[in-house]
Amino acid sequence: MSRVSARDALRYATEDDVLVLFAVIAGGWVFLTVGSFALAGHGFGLMFALGILASLAGALAVFAGVVGLAYKLLVDSRRAATE
Numbered sequence: 001m002s003r004v005s006a007r008d009a010l011r012y013a014t015e016d017d018v019l020v021l022f023a024v025i026a027g028g029w030v031f032l033t034v035g036s037f038a039l040a041g042h043g044f045g046l047m048f049a050l051g052i053l054a055s056l057a058g059a060l061a062v063f064a065g066v067v068g069l070a071y072k073l074l075v076d077s078r079r080a081a082t083e
Contacts, residue, residue, distance in 0.1 A: 012076075017072060018069070018072065021065050021068050021069045021072065022065075022069075024061055024064065024065035024068070025061070025062055025065035025066060025069070027058075027061055028057075028058045028059070028060070028061025028062035028063075028064075028065055029058065029062055030058070031054045031055070031057050031058030031061060032054075032055055032058030032059055032062060033058070034051075034054050034058075035050075035051045035052070035053070035054030035055030035056075035057075035058055036051070036055060037051070038050055038051025038054060038055075039051035039052065039055060
């Protein structure tokens with residue numbers, strides 16, 4: 001197994017593609033948090049419905065971001081191993 005320098009790791013972590021995936025995960029986390037606060041209200045009004053939608057959208061965004069990041073890491077690591 002080859003060694004990876006800290007500079008190379010930081011350069012990889014700040015590439016545009018990886019930053020977009022980090023932004024998707026962070027945005028999903030924000031939606032999930034906002035949705036959970038909206039769900040904490042009482043009753044089944046408009047805020048409850050918006051809380052459900054925000055929570056579902058946030059959960060989907062976090063899941064998609066994590067899967068996308070894992071896929072990118074796997075593909076890039078396999079590509080680097082064959083070079």
